[in-house]
Amino acid sequence: MVDIQAKLQTLSEEFTKLQQELQDIVQSRQKLEAQKQENLGVQKEFAKLKDGETIYKLIGPVLLKQDKTDAESTVSGRLEFINKEITRLETQIKETQGKIEKKKGEIIQVQTSAQAAGAQAVKA
Numbered sequence: 001m002v003d004i005q006a007k008l009q010t011l012s013e014e015f016t017k018l019q020q021e022l023q024d025i026v027q028s029r030q031k032l033e034a035q036k037q038e039n040l041g042v043q044k045e046f047a048k049l050k051d052g053e054t055i056y057k058l059i060g061p062v063l064l065k066q067d068k069t070d071a072e073s074t075v076s077g078r079l080e081f082i083n084k085e086i087t088r089l090e091t092q093i094k095e096t097q098g099k100i101e102k103k104k105g106e107i108i109q110v111q112t113s114a115q116a117a118g119a120q121a122v123k124a
Contacts, residue, residue, distance in 0.1 A: 004114045011110060015103045022096045029089040036082045042075050 046068065049055070055071045056063040 004110060004117065008107065008110050008114070011103060011107045015100065015107060018096060018100045018103060022093065022100065025089055025092050025096060029086060029093065032082050032086050032089065036079065036086070039075050039079050039082065043072075043079070046072050046075065 046055075049068065051068075053068070055066045055068055057066040057071065
């Protein structure tokens, strides 16, 4: 019986760890989504600009002129990177959810066998 309780304790800790891992991944994905929306907004603003208008980039406390083509390619590159990261995190989320479900099944199985062992001990 002590062995079953120790196994349940271990499984429970692993389950909690997986839930925390999932929560961290989801938070990272939410941050990336916010960055994506911000960059999409910048991209829309670039589309409104006429040729020859000046773009400034904030670097530290200084505003520097930047070529429109360079600025647009920088934002497009950022969006491409963010989209790849979101896809990677979504895969991680699915994998972690699968691990959580598997761990939950293991916990239920151990609990069921513990209950069966307890019932047999009462009969004896």
